[in-house]
Amino acid sequence: MNPVSxxxxxxxxxxxxxxxxxxxxxxxxxxxxxxxxxxxxxxxSKAILIICEGNTFFAGADISEFGKPPQVPYLPDLIxxxxxxxxLVIAAMHGMALGGGLELALGCxxxxxxDSARVGLPEVKLGLLPGAGGTQRVPRLIxxxxxxxxxxxxxxxxxxxxxxxxxxxxxxxxxxxEAALEFVRTLVARHAPLRRxxxxxxxxxxxxxxxxxxxxxxxxxxxQTAPLRIIESVRASSxxxxxxxxxxxxxxxxxxxxxxxxxxxxxFFAEREAARIKxxxxxxxxxxINQVAIIGAGTMGGGIAMCFANAGFDVTLLEVSxxxxxxGLAIVEKNYAGSVQRGKxxxxxxxxxxxxxxxxxxxxxxxxxxxxxxxxxxxxxxxKEVFAKLDTVCKSGAILATNTSYQDVDAIAxxxxxAADVIGMHFFSPxxxxxxxxxxxxxxxxDDVLATxxxxxxxxxxxxxxxxxxxxxxxNRMLQGYFREAQLCLIEGSTPQAIDTALYDWGMAxxxxxxxxxxxxxxxxxxxxxxxxxxxxDPRSYRVPDVLVEMGRLGQKSGAGFYRYDAVTRARSxxxxxxxxxxxxxxxxxxxxxxxAADEIVERLIFALxxxxxxxxxxxxxxxxxxxxxxxxxGYGFPSWRGGPMYYADTVGLNYVIERIEEFRxxxxxxxxxxAALLKSLVAKNSSLARWAx
Ligand code: 3HC
Ligand code: NAI
Numbered sequence: 213m214n215p216v217s218x219x220x221x222x223x224x225x226x227x228x229x230x231x232x233x234x235x236x237x238x239x240x241x242x243x244x245x246x247x248x249x250x251x252x253x254x255x256x257s258k259a260i261l262i263i264c265e266g267n268t269f270f271a272g273a274d275i276s277e278f279g280k281p282p283q284v285p286y287l288p289d290l291i292x293x294x295x296x297x298x299x300l301v302i303a304a305m306h307g308m309a310l311g312g313g314l315e316l317a318l319g320c321x322x323x324x325x326x327d328s329a330r331v332g333l334p335e336v337k338l339g340l341l342p343g344a345g346g347t348q349r350v351p352r353l354i355x356x357x358x359x360x361x362x363x364x365x366x367x368x369x370x371x372x373x374x375x376x377x378x379x380x381x382x383x384x385x386x387x388x389x390e391a392a393l394e395f396v397r398t399l400v401a402r403h404a405p406l407r408r409x410x411x412x413x414x415x416x417x418x419x420x421x422x423x424x425x426x427x428x429x430x431x432x433x434x435x436q437t438a439p440l441r442i443i444e445s446v447r448a449s450s451x452x453x454x455x456x457x458x459x460x461x462x463x464x465x466x467x468x469x470x471x472x473x474x475x476x477x478x479x480f481f482a483e484r485e486a487a488r489i490k491x492x493x494x495x496x497x498x499x500x501i502n503q504v505a506i507i508g509a510g511t512m513g514g515g516i517a518m519c520f521a522n523a524g525f526d527v528t529l530l531e532v533s534x535x536x537x538x539x540g541l542a543i544v545e546k547n548y549a550g551s552v553q554r555g556k557x558x559x560x561x562x563x564x565x566x567x568x569x570x571x572x573x574x575x576x577x578x579x580x581x582x583x584x585x586x587x588x589x590x591x592x593x594x595x596k597e598v599f600a601k602l603d604t605v606c607k608s609g610a611i612l613a614t615n616t617s618y619q620d621v622d623a624i625a626x627x628x629x630x631a632a633d634v635i636g637m638h639f640f641s642p643x644x645x646x647x648x649x650x651x652x653x654x655x656x657x658x659d660d661v662l663a664t665x666x667x668x669x670x671x672x673x674x675x676x677x678x679x680x681x682x683x684x685x686x687x688n689r690m691l692q693g694y695f696r697e698a699q700l701c702l703i704e705g706s707t708p709q710a711i712d713t714a715l716y717d718w719g720m721a722x723x724x725x726x727x728x729x730x731x732x733x734x735x736x737x738x739x740x741x742x743x744x745x746x747x748x749x750d751p752r753s754y755r756v757p758d759v760l761v762e763m764g765r766l767g768q769k770s771g772a773g774f775y776r777y778d779a780v781t782r783a784r785s786x787x788x789x790x791x792x793x794x795x796x797x798x799x800x801x802x803x804x805x806x807x808x809a810a811d812e813i814v815e816r817l818i819f820a821l822x823x824x825x826x827x828x829x830x831x832x833x834x835x836x837x838x839x840x841x842x843x844x845x846x847g848y849g850f851p852s853w854r855g856g857p858m859y860y861a862d863t864v865g866l867n868y869v870i871e872r873i874e875e876f877r878x879x880x881x882x883x884x885x886x887x888a889a890l891l892k893s894l895v896a897k898n899s900s901l902a903r904w905a906x
Pocket of ligand 1: 233234236271272273274275276287308310311312313315334335338340341342343344346481484485
């Protein structure tokens with residue numbers, strides 16, 4: 213079916229585009245618009261209106277065409293042709309006008325939008341720049357500083373703000389088509405000029421603005437190449453339009469060829485694919501969720517309550533005593549104050565959200581809950597007791613979820629008479645901020661419970677990824693080898709600072725030693741104590757942390773762990789005492805310390821992640837390699853421009869990964885480095901994870 217249709221309505225040529233789901237500017241759409249605009253030049257229409265059907269205006273270029281040979285008409289040429297039209301062309305926007313979609317609107321002579329619309333240039337999130345005139349027309353319309361904010365931030369802005377800035381001419385509510393036709397009639401009646409943004413001059417070019425932007429991006433977008441190319445392209449808007457557009461084109465092609473963009477595009481599709489459960493039909497009916505209850509108002513429970521309250525749900529927060537409840541609610545209040553301070557919510561919104569959270573100490577208050585999420589201490593016995601109690605008080609059909617980090621969801625479900633209603637919802641700390649949600653499917657979890665929780669995750673603004681049941685699920689299970697290697701590098705010869713720097717410079721949001729200090733060294737210590745010695749793994753990997761905990765050095769919360777922390781600023785400093793402990797323990801264990809290069813540190817940690825990821829795929833714990841990539845980039849600070857650990861494995865080559873693992877096995881600790889069976893079989897077939905996942 214042709215996605216572009218045309219009719220003349222009271223002397224206005226109306227081009228309607230219908231290319232579900234998001235009206236991406238595919239080749240068929242571009243070509244349809246081009247031929248229609250050309251034909252309209254000589255028909256009886258007095259002006260041309262471009263409008264989209266469905267939920268949204270154009271959400272951008274068609275990302276699925278990227279990486280393939282480009283097909284004519286190219287978007288920048290089409291937009292230039294629209295701008296050169298001898299008849300007025302007007303864009304009418306609703307939903308989202310993103311990337312190439314907004315660029316097309318900016319090539320039109322006038323723009324009208326619904327008040328609920330949002331416009332933006334999110335290309336940076338795909339490692340790209342707005343390559344269809346965006347870096348040239350936007351500065352001409354709204355000046356350099358606002359342009360840089362819009363394009364480097366990549367976050368869409370409300371149409372009303374865009375109109376105030378100068379990107380949109382008219383904001384309307386109600387029926388867009390009717391309002392747009394009226395708008396065009398008025399323009400025609402007053403012989404409005406053909407306003408071409410390419411003919412404007414860029415105002416106030418201050419070189420300092422570009423220097424500041426570069427400095428800011430090297431901090432906030434560390435390691436990424438697209439932001440610097442964006443700044444250069446916007447800077448080229450000081451040239452005559454054609455020359456600026458030529459520079460934009462060159463820089464766009466550079467971005468497109470950059471492996472960073474391929475990695476980010478992989479993640480874009482991986483995130484959407486992760487939402488789909490392979491063995492569930494898309495149409496499965498979900499359960500209605502209105503009332504939500506959370507058990508435990510600690511670090512996680514309070515944050516989870518905020519997620520639901522922020523999404524408009526009524527939340528009951530249950531604690532063991534009035535005292536612990538008051539403490540939990542006070543933290544929630546403090547977090548809301550923080551959200552207001554950071555500009556995430558305004559004061560009224562924060563008050564309204566806070567008002568949706570009711571505290572209680574009475575299990576009877578859970579009788580009407582449609583969903584209960586348990587977030588009590590990580591104690592398997594306690595969790596089982598809580599679930600047994602929920603089984604007696606909750607209504608039939610309520611979904612019972614646990615936020616456990618490690619415990620066996622099936623064993624928890626078995627303490628109820630309704631295992632089909634039990635599921636894991638593993639949020640990440642701080643729960644009201646972190647986007648990842650691991651949804652843990654138990655052996656008996658009902659299909660509609662799983663589908664409901666996956667959909668609910670998206671509704672509360674999370675990125676849900678399904679995991680099967682195993683110790684630590686996808687993310688924390690993979691972390692074990694990563695942390696083990698960090699500790700082994702430390703005792704074998706490195707320092708906390710050298711290990712953190714190696715991983716940070718490679719792109720991780722935080723080094724592993726700092727992460728351990730932040731999470732609290734006592735957490736791992738307690739988990740180890742609960743295990744038999746034979747289950748604790750390589751003793752060399754936990755000797756130093758055990759000593760630190762036994763000295764009362766629990767990490768940031770006690771002011772000292774692997775580092776020291778300033779009581780007021782929390783600033784981190786190295787601690788000679790820790791190095792004395794490391795050296796003493798290494799000596800006691802017969803380890804001869806040696807210098808370890810940053811490359812070796814990075815490969816040991818990252819290849820340990822990858823190897824365990826392979827096991828997780830082989831066991832069916834994760835549905836696809838892309839799901840693991842989404843978990844690591846959203847939940848563990850893995851650099852998105854490297855595409856996630858499994859994508860990264862393919863980019864360095866599985867041959868290389870196994871070669872290094874074999875080398876570590878021979879040279880380091882054989883037990884720690886058993887290459888995963890899936891890795892071996894893919895290497896034997898000279899294959900890749902991407903091919904395996906097809
Ligand atoms: N191209 C191709 N497919 C796209 C697409 C695009 N630009 N945007 C979304 N889709 C697809 C998704 O893959 C998904 O497909 P699926 O159902 O098969 O998984 C479907 O549309 C729906 O997408 P979402 O699940 O994300 O739906 P939401 O309603 O949650 O969000 C959206 C809609 C806000 C439009 C979001 O999809 C989005 O942000 N899309 C990307 C927008 C973007 O980055 N545009 C710039 C593209 S680059 C460009 O224009 C270059 C130019 O400057 C030259
Ligand atoms: P926490 O110690 O901060 O809070 C636990 C809360 O549960 C306390 O306020 C306690 O009073 C309350 N509680 C204990 N027994 C209760 C009962 N019977 N009924 C009602 N409330 C009870 O613990 P945290 O960190 O919030 O962890 C909770 C769960 O979330 C654990 O299973 C943990 O593994 C998991 N988790 C923790 C993360 C973290 O980073 N802290 C991240 C992801 C999951």
